[in-house]
Amino acid sequence: MGPNRPKPEPVTPSDPSQRVPKQWVSFFFYELDTAFRSLSEQEQTEARAEFAAVIQKYQESGTIVVPYSTVGLRSGCDFFLWRIDYKLERLQELQVELNRTKLGKHLKAVQSFLSMSKRSTYIDKIDPEHDNVRTRIKPGRGKFIFVYPFVKSREWYLLHPMTRQGIMDEHIWVGNKYPTVKLNTTYSFGVDDQDFVVAFEGDYPEDFVELVQELRETDSSKYTVRDTPFYTGIKGTLEEVLDKL
Template sequence: MSGKTINHFMFLKLNDPFWSSPAEQRTALFPALAADLQSAGACTNFYQVSPVSTQADFLIWNAAPVESEKDEANFFERLARAVNARRQWLQPAANLWGYTRPSVYSRAPSAQEIDPFAAQRQTYLVLYPFVKTIQWYLMGKDTRQGMMNEHIRIGHQYPEIKQLLLYSFGVQDQEFVVVYEMENLYRFSELVNELRGSDVREYTERDTPVYTGIWHAPETMASIFGAEG
């Protein structure tokens, strides 16, 4: 991926006042929130999380290029303004974010890399924070490269599954945010199961919690969460 970008995943719960509001107010939330975020310059996508998980009701993926020192500050200010205007209904549950950068272990661009600014999104999104052990960083680069080659080879056996690796060193508790997109969630589960047997797995300190979302247009989100029961 050319150029540095920031990608931010905001997990939100809908408060009790939202559920007790009239249906027309509930259905208006998602299109209005999407319009505010997009007008602020972010590439915005919505994902249904509940009832896949109780961690949140939905998540918002916002992406933007980073070209100057103030871009991150402006990005977070715009997100805060859009969400805070609706805090009577919205309760932040978690945030994960990081930067794109060229891979250390794969020199050539990958056809499996997610484009955050693509016009079309795949149905399923899975992401999680990731931390490696101290021992991993103390090994030589050639040793690490050898183990990563196995990891990459397994991933290539599932070409329909796309990945985005975000770097969070020093700005969040994790080192990376690992993001996947796919149309077949079962195939993704098979991929993860196979990766568990790779040598590099020994050097994983943490890769939870796992978040799974289902992409919807804002109008569909409105019908899911805003319709009369």
């Protein structure tokens, strides 16, 4: 830093009323203890109903919760919840209550991704309004979802912003070729191990496979450090997802 560099202006307001609300976004992944299946049908039904009632209570007071089943799709994980709220504490309180249910005592948390909504650094020159959508996540727009953490290299962040925008122009152009795949990018800097959490939604998994393969061939791909583990989920109602356990 040079000796004559001026004092920087604050980039975040100190007045709470001037802050733009941002959503906390959490993906929480569960594996069922097989001992649960040894319970009687009535006990299992009651346990599922108790678990669902906790989630529904939070949904009715503003927390967004979308369930996805992974039974038969991936080992070590049976379902996951996409949870969104403007208050981080509510996501924690929801999990505390779920842990105390009978079903919760038979569940192991095998993975979690925490992130926040914010405006993208990059401009979508094809669809400029797309960035406005990212400031408020609206989940559940497809039957299938594909979720993974994403980490870029330090070299990427040291590139000039105009260079990064140019590289991302190609990335964005490829994405716009697949309108059936809806992208949700949220940001984890400082709150979890990854830089971003990426969630693609759609009704045609084959389109997502083609999209990812084509993105591997773009210049931005060489700056990827990690984009695993991948989780593929099938959306359902709470009852449908829990009944598959």
